[in-house]
Amino acid sequence: MMNRRSIVVMATVAAILAAVIPLLSIAGYARQRAIEVETEHLKTYSGWTLQRAEQNFSQARHVFDTLEQGAWAACSTAHIARMRELTINSQSVDEIGYFVDGQLACTSWGIVQQDIGIGVPSATLVDGYALYLHITPFVTGGAPLLAISRGDYNVLMKHERLVDVLTDTKMTLGLATLDGQLIAMSGKADGALSQALARGLADGHDQNLMYASAENTHFRAFAITDRSAAFDRMDQELLLLIPLGAGMSVILIGLVVWISRQHLSPQGALQLAIKRKAFVTHYQPIIELATGQCAGAEALVRWRQPDGSFVPPDMFIPLAERTGLIEPLTDLVIQRVVDDLASMLRREPSMHVAINIAACDMQSGRFLPVLSRALRGAGVAPTQVWLEATESGFMDVNAARATIDQARQAGHAIAIDDFGTGYSSLSLLQTLPLDALKIDKSFVDAIGTQAATSIVVPHIISMAHGLRFRIVAEGVETAAQEAYLREAGVQFVQGWLYSKALPLEAFLAFYKARNQRRTAPPPDTEATGLTPPPASPSAG
Known part of the structure; x- marks a missing residue:
């Protein structure tokens, strides 16, 4: 300012x-x-x-x-x-x-x-x-x-x-x-x-x-x-x-x-920033526990200020959702991710990147043609792009199902983000043909403690296994948490134990360094999540 x-x-x-x-x-x-x-x-x-x-x-x-x-x-x-x-x-x-x-x-x-x-x-x-x-x-x-x-x-x-x-x-x-x-x-x-x-x-x-x-x-x-x-x-x-x-x-x-x-009103500032494309994406590495290698990243948008500082996402994402600016912001993030990672994704077919989708976009499916054009123009396989949405994005089950079906037919995997912090129920998870479940950091923090939420994690993991979901644990910060999650059969983790969200060049360097230790053939398609698994009988 x-x-x-x-x-x-x-x-x-x-x-x-x-x-x-x-x-x-x-x-x-x-x-x-x-x-x-x-x-x-x-x-x-x-x-x-x-x-x-x-x-x-x-x-x-x-x-x-x-x-x-x-x-x-x-x-x-x-x-x-x-x-x-x-x-x-x-x-x-x-x-x-x-x-x-x-x-x-x-x-x-x-x-x-x-x-x-x-x-x-x-x-x-x-x-x-x-x-x-x-x-x-x-x-x-x-x-x-x-x-x-x-x-x-x-x-x-x-x-x-x-x-x-x-x-x-x-x-x-x-x-x-x-x-x-x-x-x-x-x-x-x-x-x-x-x-x-x-x-x-x-x-x-x-x-x-x-x-x-x-x-x-x-x-x-x-x-x-x-x-x-x-x-x-x-x-x-x-x-x-x-x-x-x-x-x-x-x-x-x-x-x-x-x-x-x-x-200048916050809405006006945000609108101007979107017009000027004053946003960058940072990438938080996603680690595959079975191999210890970096399987991909979650794309996290950052609003860059003229002085080089960043506005926290929790200050502008809710504003964007309230004002309808989330749609052009989502389109901008999609293009940023494709521009940043297209060459890497083409070279590394086992790598994936997860993009967060707002509730309104998950209900309408408006973003899918935008994403399809961007990927097709860059020569990137849709199977390498996961789509994440919070529980609110799935509340209108019929609308969400239509979007999910289109996305999965295109080859995208669908993940429910921050699971357990909203209003999800087992029946909702059974109704929708999802592919992955992300355990919120608040539950991961409770692992190994006496907190009341510590008993929730094994239930979430068990339920996800029963529904044949892949599991990503967020906010992993200790080796003890990692050991627990590995033992429980969680496939993917992310958190500061491995790396914070990184600018593009730093992430590419991290990916290269982490995966230089590769000693075994790449995991199969089912393990890496390159293609959505068949829907479970309960998912219809």
Whole structure:
């Protein structure tokens, strides 16, 4: 938290900036807005130019399709008549040519006697069409035309037809092949700029001109206009924006004053922290008693403050649950865990990580698609992720069962956390298809003492064995507790006897060091909990 002096200083500076910046920046905003609007305007016309080019291209395609479907005697009277008919009926096509062995045999105007080869195309389009950018018509002569060729035919059309788009302001439209060859322009423009736009997509402006471009599978189009076109709009906008800027200054000053008098609410602070992803996950190692090796970890979220300290989870988790912020927080934790441990989990298929799920999420199952996408994207097996929920998460049995069924079908193991501290009953455990039970630290602390709760532990363990649950004991701090739990058949333990919750790098080092002592083959799937066991008969 900032001290009072810092808040006063920052509020004063903010108030000054709030008064000055809107008025100083409004002209800049109007200028930028004018540029953006005109760029979008040019981009729209680039798109329309592409549409116009494709319309002409479609007419050429229709000619090819029609002629190729006919069974013509080459250059017969009927063949030439059909080519002439298609030429006359097309708004785009000026002439059609038919080639035999690469030589022009006839056109829509008659048989050709001279030797005229098809030549080398200027460009080849993705779907087998060839472009010849400058072809002089054999019969009519005149200015060079654009030729589009497919198979034994080509069609000639005027270049300007491809950029024949009616504009609402003065601009130059251009069309090029995707490899940068300029096909047509609707007017004159800077030659270097036109060539640059033909070679690649660009939106922008220089001291004199503005330009934008677009492309499709065949062509690249661009539009160029004088820069003054953009700023013609700016003067009109300034008449509206300057009073608006003054009003914004007043509002911002009032807002700064109001904020400076308020303490950021805990909910607001938490919401901002989630947005800024100001959370890290620490990992408390889970030890397999049978081997002494680290089988995985429980992911524990920590709220990191700007000064490097951490807010305890018991201060913000209940707040998150009350305010509905637990959902984005859960999503953030899932992504953190996957980002942190994906590579380790892929290398160590016997390793698992446990993620705590809030009661509301366990009831709704909302988090499951989020988790599935994260794991699938990282290549992590769902069997390596356990899901833990406290007893309150299972109170609505029907809703919880639906979530559990989906999770277990995906491959996740489900554990009931802090067992014995809430309202669980044997009938609840028998009803739900759970996989594991975690003994709360308060019961582990009572092992070997005369406390009244000391007699609860053997009953919990016996019940869990009867239901074929795997058992994890939390808060193990002494060797005597470890020995008792091992003798009782508890499979997994965690606690300060082994390690506190560790930052990522420290946990990875712990895991490596602990498991270097491995002398036996990895335990089987049932022991490690990589896949949920079959539901017991009582679990339905």
